[in-house]
Amino acid sequence: MLKMNHLSKVYRTEVVETYALRDFNIDVKEGEFVAVTGPSGSGKTTFLTIAGLLETFSGGEYYLDGIEVSNLNDNARSKIRNEKIGFIFQAFNLIPDLNVYDNIEVPLRYRGMKTAERKQRIMDALERVGLSSRARHYPAELSGGQQQRVAIARALAGSPRLLLADEPTGNLDTQMARGVLELIEDIHRGGATIVMVTHDPELAARAQRNVHIIDGQVVDLAEEPRFHAHAAEAAHEYR
Amino acid sequence: MQIQPVLAALGRHRLATVLIALEIALACAVLCNACFLIASRWQLTRINSGVDESSLAALKLTGYDDAKADDLNARVLSGLRMIPGMQSVSVINAVPFGEHAATAGITLDAAGQHFGAVVDFYVAGPGSFQALGLRLVAGRAPQADDYQPVHSFVPDDASVLVTRALAEHLWPGSDPLGKEFWVDKFHFRVAGVVAHLARPGGGEGGPGKIEWSVFVPGQPGQQLAGVYLLRAKPAQLPRVLRDARAAIARIAPDAVVDSQASRTLGDLRQRYFQQDRAMAGMLLGVIAALLLVTALGIVGLASFWVQQRRRQIGIRRALGATRRDILHYFQTENFLIVTGGIALGMLLAFGLNLFLMKHYELLRLPLYYLPIGAIALWLLGQLAVLGPALRAAAVPPVVATRSV
Numbered sequence: 001m002l003k004m005n006h007l008s009k010v011y012r013t014e015v016v017e018t019y020a021l022r023d024f025n026i027d028v029k030e031g032e033f034v035a036v037t038g039p040s041g042s043g044k045t046t047f048l049t050i051a052g053l054l055e056t057f058s059g060g061e062y063y064l065d066g067i068e069v070s071n072l073n074d075n076a077r078s079k080i081r082n083e084k085i086g087f088i089f090q091a092f093n094l095i096p097d098l099n100v101y102d103n104i105e106v107p108l109r110y111r112g113m114k115t116a117e118r119k120q121r122i123m124d125a126l127e128r129v130g131l132s133s134r135a136r137h138y139p140a141e142l143s144g145g146q147q148q149r150v151a152i153a154r155a156l157a158g159s160p161r162l163l164l165a166d167e168p169t170g171n172l173d174t175q176m177a178r179g180v181l182e183l184i185e186d187i188h189r190g191g192a193t194i195v196m197v198t199h200d201p202e203l204a205a206r207a208q209r210n211v212h213i214i215d216g217q218v219v220d221l222a223e224e225p226r227f228h229a230h231a232a233e234a235a236h237e238y239r
Numbered sequence: 240m241q242i243q244p245v246l247a248a249l250g251r252h253r254l255a256t257v258l259i260a261l262e263i264a265l266a267c268a269v270l271c272n273a274c275f276l277i278a279s280r281w282q283l284t285r286i287n288s289g290v291d292e293s294s295l296a297a298l299k300l301t302g303y304d305d306a307k308a309d310d311l312n313a314r315v316l317s318g319l320r321m322i323p324g325m326q327s328v329s330v331i332n333a334v335p336f337g338e339h340a341a342t343a344g345i346t347l348d349a350a351g352q353h354f355g356a357v358v359d360f361y362v363a364g365p366g367s368f369q370a371l372g373l374r375l376v377a378g379r380a381p382q383a384d385d386y387q388p389v390h391s392f393v394p395d396d397a398s399v400l401v402t403r404a405l406a407e408h409l410w411p412g413s414d415p416l417g418k419e420f421w422v423d424k425f426h427f428r429v430a431g432v433v434a435h436l437a438r439p440g441g442g443e444g445g446p447g448k449i450e451w452s453v454f455v456p457g458q459p460g461q462q463l464a465g466v467y468l469l470r471a472k473p474a475q476l477p478r479v480l481r482d483a484r485a486a487i488a489r490i491a492p493d494a495v496v497d498s499q500a501s502r503t504l505g506d507l508r509q510r511y512f513q514q515d516r517a518m519a520g521m522l523l524g525v526i527a528a529l530l531l532v533t534a535l536g537i538v539g540l541a542s543f544w545v546q547q548r549r550r551q552i553g554i555r556r557a558l559g560a561t562r563r564d565i566l567h568y569f570q571t572e573n574f575l576i577v578t579g580g581i582a583l584g585m586l587l588a589f590g591l592n593l594f595l596m597k598h599y600e601l602l603r604l605p606l607y608y609l610p611i612g613a614i615a616l617w618l619l620g621q622l623a624v625l626g627p628a629l630r631a632a633a634v635p636p637v638v639a640t641r642s643v
Contacts, residue, residue: 045640054557054637075561081636082559093554093639097248107558109241154558166640 002028007060020046021216033194035207043216044197053077086155090167092147094139101135125153145176165196260580266533267584271612284512288335289435291372292504293473296480297334300494308464318490324475330364330459333439336507359438364459370470378431381456389462398430404450534623541627553638562632569628577620
C-alpha cells in the first residue's frame with residue numbers, strides 16, 4: 001500500500017542543509033496497522049506529511065497503492081489525497097467557520113459527490129462516531145474528544161484506503177483517547193490501512209507493527225529492547 | 240460553485256461582510272448615477288446643430304448708433320464680402336451656441352388660448368438660409384418676398400420654417416405646412432420644415448426641446464443689425480474671421496467687435512460645453528476614486544481573510560482541494576458579497592436618482608444603467624480579489640500539519 005525506498009527529505013537554507021529523512025525505507029502492506037514512533041524531531045511528522053502527499057520529497061522513491069508519486073502534479077496529488085487518504089491530526093484541524101455537518105462534507109464536495117450520497121455518508125459517519133445529534137454544532141461548541149471524533153467521521157465519510165493519524169490522542173485525556181483509539185481500530189477492522197505517528201509507546205503497542213524512527217531513519221526495534229518492553233507493558237495497561 | 244458552504248462561513252463574519260457590502264452598495268449607487276450624468280452631458284455636447292458649423296463664424300458688433308443700423312449693415316456686408324475666401328456674409332440675430340436673441344412662448348390660436356411651446360426665433364436676412372446649410376425636408380426655402388421688415392423683435396407677419404422636432408410637437412401626426420401660430424399679435428405661417436436647427440445656446444430646457452426653433456426671414460434694419468454670419472471654406476475660416484475682425488476697424492470705426500461672441504461656430508460650441516466637459520471629467524475622477532477605494536477595501540479584507548485562514552486553507556488542501564478550488568472559493572465568496580452589495584446598491588441608486596431629480600432636475604435613471612453598474616462592480620470585485628485569492632491558492636497543504 002505504501003512503500004518508500006531510499007527516500008530523503010532535505011530542508012535547505014542559504015547556509016545549511018538539514019536532513020529530516022535520510023535513506024528512509026518502509027513498506028506498509030494493505031490492511032496493516034503500523035505505528036510510527038520516535039523521539040521529538042526524529043522525522044515522524046515529516047514522514048507522515050510525505051506519506052500523505054502534503055509535501056514533496058528530495059530523493060528516492062515513494063509508491064502509494066502502486067503509483068510512483070514523485071512525478072505527479074499538484075492536481076493529481078490533490079485527487080489522491082481526496083480519494084485514497086484520510087487524515088487525523090493531533091490538533092483536530094476542523095474548520096471553525098463550518099458546523100460539524102459542513103466540516104465532514106468538505107472533502108466529499110471536492111470529490112464532486114452528489115448531495116444525496118454526501119448526506120448519507122455524513123449521517124453514517126456521524127452515527128458511527130456517536131455524534132449524530134451534534135451535526136449542526138460548531139467545533140468551538142464541542143469538547144476535544146468530540147472534535148477528534150468529528151475529524152475521524154470526516155475521514156470515515158470518504159472511505160479512505162489509507163488513514164494517516166498524527167498523534168491522534170495527543171490533545172485528549174485518557175478516557176477520550178481510549179474512545180478515539182477504539183474508533184481507529186474499528187476503521188482498521190473495516191479494511192483500511194492505518195499509519196499512526198505517535199511518541200506514546202502505549203498507543204504504539206496497540207498497532208500490529210511498530211516502526212521506530214531516529215534521526216530521519218528507520219531503525220531496527222530489536223536493537224531498542226527497553227522501548228519494546230515498556231511498550232508491551234503499556235499496551236497491557238491500556239486494554 | 241459551492242455557494243452554501245461559502246455563505247455558511249460568511250455568516251460567521253457578519254460585520255466585515257456587511258461593511259464591505261455597504262461600501263459596494265454605495266459605489267453602485269454613485270457609479271450608476273454618475274455614469275448617467277456623464278452620459279447625459281456627453282450626449283448634450285454632441286447635439287446636432289443642423290448647420291454647417293465648420294464653415295460658419297459669427298461676428299457681433301456693439302456700440303454703434305441704432306439709428307444708423309441700416310448704414311452699418313450696408314457697410315459691413317459690402318466691406319466683408321471683399322475679403323478673399325469669404326463665401327457669404329448675411330445678417331442674423333443669433334447663431335447656434337451663441338446668445339439667445341428672441342425667445343418667446345407661441346400659441347396655436349390668435350386669441351392666445353392654446354399654448355404651443357417656448358421657442359427660439361432665428362430672424363435672418365437674405366442669404367443666411369443658404370449660408371447656414373439648413374436641410375429642407377418639406378415645403379420651400381425662403382423666397383425674396385418672404386423677407387419682411389422687422390419692426391419689433393420679429394416681423395409682424397411672416398412665412399417661416401420650423402424644425403421637424405417642433406412641428407411634431409405642435410402638430411403631431413399632421414402636415415405642418417400652412418399651419419399658423421402666434422406670439423401675441425405677431426402672426427406666422429409655416430412655409431417649410433427643416434431637418435434640424437438647434438436653439439441658440441446649447442440645449443437648455445432638456446434634450447427634447449433642443450430643436451424647438453423657428454427660422455424667420457427678415458429684412459436687415461434697425462431691429463436686425465449687428466450680428467453677421469460669415470461663411471468660408473473650413474480651412475480658410477479662421478483666417479477669414481481674423482481678416483473680418485481687422486476689417487471692421489476700417490469699414491465700421493463707429494462699432495466695437497464683441498470678441499466673446501465673434502468666433503467660429505466650432506469655437507462657440509467648444510466654449511459652450513466647456514463646463515459640461517469639466518463636470519464630466521470631475522465625475523470620472525470621482526468614479527475612479529470611488530472604485531479605487533472600493534477595490535482597496537476588497538483587497539484589504541480578502542488579504543486579511545487569507546492571512547487569517549491560512550491554516551484553514553491548508554486543511555482544505557490536505558482534504559483534497561486543488562489550487563483552483565481554493566481560488567474559486569475566494570472568488571465565489573467575493574461574488575456573493577458583491578452581489579449583496581449590488582442588490583442594495585440598486586435600491587440606493589434609485590433613491591439617489593429620485594433625490595437628484597427632485598433637487599437638480601436630473602432625468603429618471605434608465606434601468607439599463609443598473610446591470611451596467613452591476614457588471615462593472617462584479618468585474619472590479621473579481622479583479623480586486625484575484626491577488627489575495629492567488630496567494631491563498633499558493634498555500635501548501637502541509638500548513639495543515641503545522642501548529643499555529
